[in-house]
Amino acid sequence: MSLKPKPLPYSFDALEPYISKKTLELHYTKNYKVYNKKINELISGTSFEGMELEEIILKSASSEMDIFNNAAQSWNHDFYFRGLAPPVRQEISLTVLNRIHDSFGSVEELKKEFFKNSMNHFGSGWTWIVENIDGSLSVHTTSNAEHPLLHHEVPLLVCDLWEHAYYLDCYNERTNYLSNFWQIINWNFVEDNLLKTPLLRPSTGDKFMDGGASSDYLA
Numbered sequence: 001m002s003l004k005p006k007p008l009p010y011s012f013d014a015l016e017p018y019i020s021k022k023t024l025e026l027h028y029t030k031n032y033k034v035y036n037k038k039i040n041e042l043i044s045g046t047s048f049e050g051m052e053l054e055e056i057i058l059k060s061a062s063s064e065m066d067i068f069n070n071a072a073q074s075w076n077h078d079f080y081f082r083g084l085a086p087p088v089r090q091e092i093s094l095t096v097l098n099r100i101h102d103s104f105g106s107v108e109e110l111k112k113e114f115f116k117n118s119m120n121h122f123g124s125g126w127t128w129i130v131e132n133i134d135g136s137l138s139v140h141t142t143s144n145a146e147h148p149l150l151h152h153e154v155p156l157l158v159c160d161l162w163e164h165a166y167y168l169d170c171y172n173e174r175t176n177y178l179s180n181f182w183q184i185i186n187w188n189f190v191e192d193n194l195l196k197t198p199l200l201r202p203s204t205g206d207k208f209m210d211g212g213a214s215s216d217y218l219a
């Protein structure tokens with residue numbers, strides 16, 4: 001049983017003018033699908049065959065770097081594509097807004113943090129918005145295939161910082177790519193990831209005992 005590539009949830013031209021049809025088509029068919037093909041070749045006949053991608057990432061991380069790299073890159077690309085949506089005006093839900101406010105103060109501050117981390121990241125990698133185990137949200141980058149799942153973080157959104165994600169559209173101007181990316185974030189996807197997280201949460205009892213600064217989102 002092989003790991004089938006996930007379909008792109010929109011057409012190749014759906015993210016224009018922010019990401020061109022050419023870039024998206026190449027990114028999906030030449031990068032994502034190749035990682036998917038490689039991971040299937042690498043796990044064929046091994047104990048990893050038949051596992052879900054997340055399980056492969058977790059179990060290969062300390063021992064099988066080739067498998068880990070291709071599994072993580074395959075997972076990241078699918079997550080990246082699903083984190084984007086065609087540029088129709090999308091409201092950020094109150095649930096997500098409250099969580100952003102708790103951790104960053106405002107969406108504008110989150111955006112600044114996201115841009116700062118992305119611009120300071122040297123070389124290829126990924127910028128993540130994650131939920132930490134204490135329920136707070138944070139932004140950080142990873143290099144190569146280092147992955148939030150290994151740090152008990154729940155990924156909410158990711159931006160691909162490899163140049164193939166933007167070179168055709170923006171040349172080496174990562175900042176222009178980030179501005180475009182920000183216009184087409186699928187905030188519903190962020191919300192879905194937040195709501196399905198099975199993480200430890202402060203109980204409502206804690207809220208009354210400590211004044212509730214860290215658990216306002218339970219209200």
Ligand code: MN
Nearest residue numbers: 031160162165
């Ligand atoms: Mn990529």
